[in-house]
Amino acid sequence: MALALQKENENQKNLSYFEVVREHPDVSPLVILKMDVQRRGVHYTKNALSVVDESVHQLRSPYIFGSRDAQIKPVPESLLLPDGTSIIVDPTPLEQNPYIVDVIDGQLVLTDRGEILETVEYWPKPDFYDKRTSSGVLMSHIVSARPQRLNIFQSGFCHFWANDKGCRYCDIVNHFKQQRAELGIPAKLNPQDVFETVREALKQPGRFTGVCLTSGSDTRGAEPFDQEVDFYIEILQAIGANFKVKKFPSQLIASAFTEKQLTRLYEETGLTSYTADLEVLHEELFNWICPGKAEWIGYREWKNRLIRAVDIFGRGNVSTGIVGGVETAKPKGFTSEEAALQSTLTEAEDLISQGVNVAFIVWVPRPGSYFRDQKNPSLDYFVRLAKGLHQLRVKYGLPIDFDDYRRCGNHPDTDLSRLL
Amino acid sequence: MSIIFSKELVELFAKKDTVKVLATTDAKGMPHVVVKESLQLNESNQLIYFELLESSQTNKNMVHSIWFNRPVAVALIGTGGESYQIKGKPVKSIVSGLLFRDYYVKIREQLGDVDLAAVWVIEPVEVIDQRFNIRSREEEIRHPYFKHLDRLAK
Numbered sequence: 001m002a003l004a005l006q007k008e009n010e011n012q013k014n015l016s017y018f019e020v021v022r023e024h025p026d027v028s029p030l031v032i033l034k035m036d037v038q039r040r041g042v043h044y045t046k047n048a049l050s051v052v053d054e055s056v057h058q059l060r061s062p063y064i065f066g067s068r069d070a071q072i073k074p075v076p077e078s079l080l081l082p083d084g085t086s087i088i089v090d091p092t093p094l095e096q097n098p099y100i101v102d103v104i105d106g107q108l109v110l111t112d113r114g115e116i117l118e119t120v121e122y123w124p125k126p127d128f129y130d131k132r133t134s135s136g137v138l139m140s141h142i143v144s145a146r147p148q149r150l151n152i153f154q155s156g157f158c159h160f161w162a163n164d165k166g167c168r169y170c171d172i173v174n175h176f177k178q179q180r181a182e183l184g185i186p187a188k189l190n191p192q193d194v195f196e197t198v199r200e201a202l203k204q205p206g207r208f209t210g211v212c213l214t215s216g217s218d219t220r221g222a223e224p225f226d227q228e229v230d231f232y233i234e235i236l237q238a239i240g241a242n243f244k245v246k247k248f249p250s251q252l253i254a255s256a257f258t259e260k261q262l263t264r265l266y267e268e269t270g271l272t273s274y275t276a277d278l279e280v281l282h283e284e285l286f287n288w289i290c291p292g293k294a295e296w297i298g299y300r301e302w303k304n305r306l307i308r309a310v311d312i313f314g315r316g317n318v319s320t321g322i323v324g325g326v327e328t329a330k331p332k333g334f335t336s337e338e339a340a341l342q343s344t345l346t347e348a349e350d351l352i353s354q355g356v357n358v359a360f361i362v363w364v365p366r367p368g369s370y371f372r373d374q375k376n377p378s379l380d381y382f383v384r385l386a387k388g389l390h391q392l393r394v395k396y397g398l399p400i401d402f403d404d405y406r407r408c409g410n411h412p413d414t415d416l417s418r419l420l
Numbered sequence: 421m422s423i424i425f426s427k428e429l430v431e432l433f434a435k436k437d438t439v440k441v442l443a444t445t446d447a448k449g450m451p452h453v454v455v456k457e458s459l460q461l462n463e464s465n466q467l468i469y470f471e472l473l474e475s476s477q478t479n480k481n482m483v484h485s486i487w488f489n490r491p492v493a494v495a496l497i498g499t500g501g502e503s504y505q506i507k508g509k510p511v512k513s514i515v516s517g518l519l520f521r522d523y524y525v526k527i528r529e530q531l532g533d534v535d536l537a538a539v540w541v542i543e544p545v546e547v548i549d550q551r552f553n554i555r556s557r558e559e560e561i562r563h564p565y566f567k568h569l570d571r572l573a574k
Contacts, residue, residue, distance in 0.1 A: 029487065083486045084538060148516055204521070406474070406515065419447060
């Protein structure tokens, strides 16, 4: 017992990157670095910004969530590591102790306390970014890019926020309002604009391997969420008109729909995979952290709908996302990282054993969210979470191709699947 | 210090009829050896090859190598009896960007409707001339006892 407590205290001591790498010799140091960079954020030095070439590098484009400095600035979108791993990370105030992106000896590098950790690259800019649709909208405001995927955020509003029941870690509506005010981002996408932008994006050879759609939840309709489903179908059909095959590699991250709604999505569109984020794998914490999801669907029904979705989309094509670390949020979250990890992985196993994948993103307490003043867990915690989820996938032989390092790039645990 | 390749080796890489083999290992040390016709030198004297299959064992092993600093080996065999082994370490997996695009277009022009998962960059750390007459001379000097006596008899 004493040993366990001592181990737990050690784990929560915030070991350095190098100490964590030594603790986990079986986990890629590059993926560990990615997790720590996402956990702490980055700051770009003047030298780092001076080598940005707007014709070659992708600058920050509309995104569903805001950045840690709550600003919309023309800084690099994000970073690539030498093994092709994406780091999806945003600028962070220096007082929060972020990693530093700098230029040293002519190379763009990630540094921490003056020590060079790795060379990095800025994300390449897609060819379509400066073009406009026939309605005159800048295509980068319609579809945004990751190194190998197209992101379509068709609506920046989440109806859970209407009665103050938005997820507590989330800043979607505040960020949407900021983007609309500062950049003129459309409140809701026009399917024709989406069609034209995807058509243009596909002209670039070798750039994109998948399409991902997501937005805030829309509870309206004859049955709850019918309007959300209708709009996704409309957009997916507009995207699909660009392909010579019915099904194209794609992911929808949406509310937990009924079988009837999911069947419509599967049969009426080219969609190949479906994700409905539980966000936190613990019923009481879910009720506290995601009150809108709890009110409209509930934790158990959300899980049931995910499991039923496997029958429609097939094994290996359904997942739930979690905000890794939010289970330790104060005051109701776990106070022990060990207990949080054990609880999360136990529940993850229940889902994975039934064909529903679980993938996490690193929780970043964003300034536009209810949890803005909180602190995310230790790096060691995230490494153990990534390892635990990866091991469960191995145990149950459940592939995650649709949401891996290439088709997403935001889940450290699925980065590890490159070896499977 | 970077490896300087001989003129003969550079030419061997460029010849179409040179057999080029890449050997990798997985996380458990299981070897995996395949012919990679696309193995070539880039402008920085590094080895590159085109990985067409994202889920191939070679690609997984290359990821493992770059993550855990594990070496790989390349063998080149020419029609004129040339034979070289190059040991190296994967240092980069090009999966996006202008260079990737150029390679993607080039490989599809060559092979038709194929995909390109990555262009792997291998930093050479050692070059060994594997021709038998060279190797046997080296070993005789290093290990003069390693021979049968009848070979020395009058």
